[in-house]
Amino acid sequence: MELVVFVLAAAMVLAGALGVITRSNPVHAALSLVLTLFGIAVMFVSHNAHFLAAVQVIVYAGAIVVLFLFVIMLLGVDRAEDVNIEPLTVQRPLAAIVGAGVMGIIIAAIVVADDVLVTRGSGLLATTVEKPDDNIRQLARSIFSDNVFAFELTSVLLLVAVIGTVLMARRVKSNGEGK
Amino acid sequence: MIAAIQPTETWYLVLAAVLFGIGTFGVMVRRNPLVMFMCIELMLNAVNLTFVSLASAINDVNGQVVVFFVMVVAAAEVVVGLGIVVAIMRRRNGITADDLTALKG
C-alpha cells in the first residue's frame, strides 16, 4: 500500500519538476510547481508529518505560488520565453553535468551510508513520533521550548522581510512618474 | 508480491536528490527570473523531503522542526525576492536574467 502511495506521489513530484523546467509559459510553470508541492505534501503525510503537510499546502501552494502568479500578472511577464534558444552556448551541457553531478553525488552518499543511516541517528534526543494525533503536540513542545529563540528570530525575520519589500518595491512619487 | 515491497527511507532520499538535481539544472537554464525562483523552490522542497524522511527514520521530531523553519524562511525569501524582481522589471518589459549585465567586467 505504501508502495503505491510512494509511486504516485513520486510521479507527481517528478512530473511537476520537469514541467517547471521545461514549460516556456511562466503560468504553466507555476501550475507545475503546484503539482510538485502537492506530491511533497502527500509524502509528508506518509511520514506521519501531518502538520507539515498542512502547512505545505496552505503556505507554499496557497500563498507562495499565488504570490508568484500575482507578480506574473502584474508585470505582464506571462509572455512565453523561447526555451529553444540559448545565448550562452556552453550553458546547457555544463548545467546538465552539474545537475547530474549533484544528483549522482548525493545518491552515492546515500547508498554508501545506507547501513549506518539509522544507527548514526539513534542516540539523539529520543522524542518519538508514535501516534498521529500527537504530532502537533510533539512539534509544539519542541518549538516552544528547545527552539523558542529560533522561533522569535523567524518572526522578526518575517517582519523585516515585509517592511523591506514594501520599501523596495514602492513607487517614488517625488517627480510625478518615478521609477 | 508487490505489496510486500516497502519503500525504505533510501528511496525517499534518492527522490529528494533527484528533485534537487532537477532544480539546480532549472536555475541555470531558465532565463525568466520568476521561473528561476520556482526552481529554487523545488530545491528547497527537496531538502524538506530529506529532513522529514530522516526525522521519521531516526524517530526525532527535530527534523520536522527544521522543516518548519525552512518553510518560514522560504516564505520570507520569496517575498523579498519578488519585491526585487518587481523593482527591476517594472522599468521595461520583457526583461530576462540575461539582460542584467551590470556586473560585467
Added chain:
Amino acid sequence: MLDLIWLVPAFPLVGFLTIVLFGRKLGEPFAGIVATLMTASSFVVVALTYFKLLSLPTEERHHVVTLFSWIPVGSLKIDMAWLVDPLSITMALFITGIGSLIHLYAIGYMHGDPKFPKFFMYLNLFVFSMLMLVLGENLLVTFLGWEGVGACSYFLISFWHTRDSAASAGKKAFVTNRVGDWGMMVAMFLAFTTVGTLSYEGINHAAETGGLAAVTATGIALMLFVGACGKSAQLPLYLWLPDAMEGPTPVSALIHAATMVTSGVFLLTRMSPVLHAAYPWAGDVIATVGALTALFAATIAVAQTDIKKVLAYSTVSQLGFMFLAIGSGAYVAAIFHMVTHAFFKALLFLGSGSVIHGMHHEQDMRRMGALRKVMPITGFTFIIGWLAIAGVPPFAGFWSKDEILLFAFANNRALYVIGVVTALLTAYYMTRQVIMVFYGEARWNDHSEEHGAHGDHTPHESPWTMLTPLVVLAGLSIVGGAMQLPFSKKTHWLEHWLEPVVHHAEADIHESWAYNNKWLLLGLAVVIAATGIAASIAVYAKGKFKKIEPQILADAWKYDSAISAFVGGPGYKAFDAVAAFDAVVVDGAVNGVGKEVRATSGLLSRVQSGFIRSYALIIGIGVVVMLAWFLVRGVL
C-alpha cells in the same frame, strides 16, 4: 715624512680644481704658472720622501699610508691607500720632475692659444691620475689612475677638437685603451677570486709563497699584459699612438713618451712575483711581443716624413724593448730603460716641438733642413737626445739598451738578434731625422710661395721657457746612465735600490755565457750603433746610396687600414647584430613579460561576463567538486 705622501697627488689635484674654478680669470700665463708650481711642489715632496727612504735600511723601505677605507663590502676590503717604496718613488720622481719641466715648456709653446687655461687644467689632472696610478697600494687605486690617464689622454689628444683628425684620434686612443682595460679588469677579477684581495702586498705575497697556482698566475699576468698592450701601445693595440700626435707637442712629450705609456711597464714590474709564478712561456710571450713590436715600429719609422710620427714609432719601438726586458726577467733593466727613455724621448719631443714652433707649425721634415744655424740650442740638445737614443756611449740610452740586450741574449738568442736589428734601425732612422731637420740644405723656403703671404718665413729660436727644459733634459740624458753601470757590483745602484721590489723575480744570469762575456756584447752594441749612424749619413748626407723608403713602410704595413676595414665592415655588422640581439631578445623578453601579463588578464576578464547564469553555473561546478571531494574522503 713618509706620511705626507698624500701631498704628492694632492698638489696637482688642487691645481686642477683651481684652474677649473678660476681658469678664465687667471688667464695666460698665470694658469700655466699655477699648474707648473703645483707639479713642482709635488716634485719637492717626492724628492724629500726619496731622501727619507734612502736613510732607512733596505728592509724598511715599504710604507703604506691609508687615507680611508674605500670599499668595505663583505670580504672585499679596499682602502684608498698609497704605497711608498723604491719603485713608486722612482716613478713619482720622474713623473713630477719631467712633468714640471714640460709644464714650464708648455707655457711657452701654448702661448696665444685661446684655450690656454684648459690645457693646464687637463695637464694637472693628468699628473694627478698618473701619480694615483704609481702610488696606489692596490690594483683598484692604480686602476683609478689608469682610467684617469686614459681619459686625460683623450682630452689632451683632441685638445684642438675643431680639427676632425684630432677629434677622431682622441676617440681612437680612448677606444683602443678600453680594449686593453678589459684585460686589466679580468686580471683584477682573477686576482680577487683566487687571492681574496686586490692589494699588491697580498697578491705578491701569495705569488711568492706559492699561494697562487701557476695557471692563475699565468692568467693574471697575461691579462695584465693585455692591459699593458693597450696603454703602452704594443703590437695589436699600438695604432692609437701615432695618431695621438695630433695633440700639442707637450702632450706628446709628457703622455706619450714619458709617463702614460710606461704605466704598462710599471704595472708588470709591480706584479713581478705573479709573472715569476706563472708558466715560463708567459714571459716568453711578453718578450716576443715586445721584440716584434720593436722591430715592426722601427721599420715604419724609417719611412715617415712627419717629425713627430718618427718619434711616435720610435716610442713604440722603445716600449717594445722594455717589454722584451720584462719578458726576459730583467725588471731592473726595464725600469732603467724606462727612466732613460723618459729623459731622452721627452727631450726629443720637446725639441721637435721647438722646431715646429719655430717653423710656424710646419711638421713635414722634407720642408726643413739646416736648422742648426737658426736654432742652435734646440739643435744642440736634439743632437744629445739623438746620441742617447742611438745608443752611443757614454750617453744614457747606451747603458740601458745594452743591459736589456744582455738579458735578452741570456734568455733567447733569437730575440737578441731582433733586438740588435732594431737597435741598428733605431740609429739609422734617428740619424736620418737629425740630418733631414738640422743639416743639409735649407728647404723651408722652397714652398713659401705656395703658402701665401706669410711674410718672413724664416724660423726662429724658441723662448727661454721652452729652452730651459731642453737643456735640463739634455743634461740628464748625458749623465742618466750612471744609475746602473755594468762595471761592478757597486755601480749597480739602481738594482740595489729596486731590490726589495723585484728581487724575487729578477732573472739570475750570473752563470750565463752572456754575463761572462758582457764586454764583448757591449762592444758589439757600439759597433751596431756606429754602423747605423754611418749608413744613414751615407744615404742622407752624402747621397752615396739611394734612399730606401718604401711606400708600404710609410703606410705602416697597412695595419691601420686593415683594422679600419675590419671594424668598419664585419666588425660593424657584428656589433649591429649584438645591438639587435639586445633590442629583440633582451628587451623583447622584458616587454614580452608585460605583454603576456596583459594578454592573460585580458583572457581572464572574460570570465566576468556579466551573465548571472554563468556565475550560477560556476558556483554549481564548485559545489559539485566540493561534494565529490567530501564523498571521496569519506569513502576512502
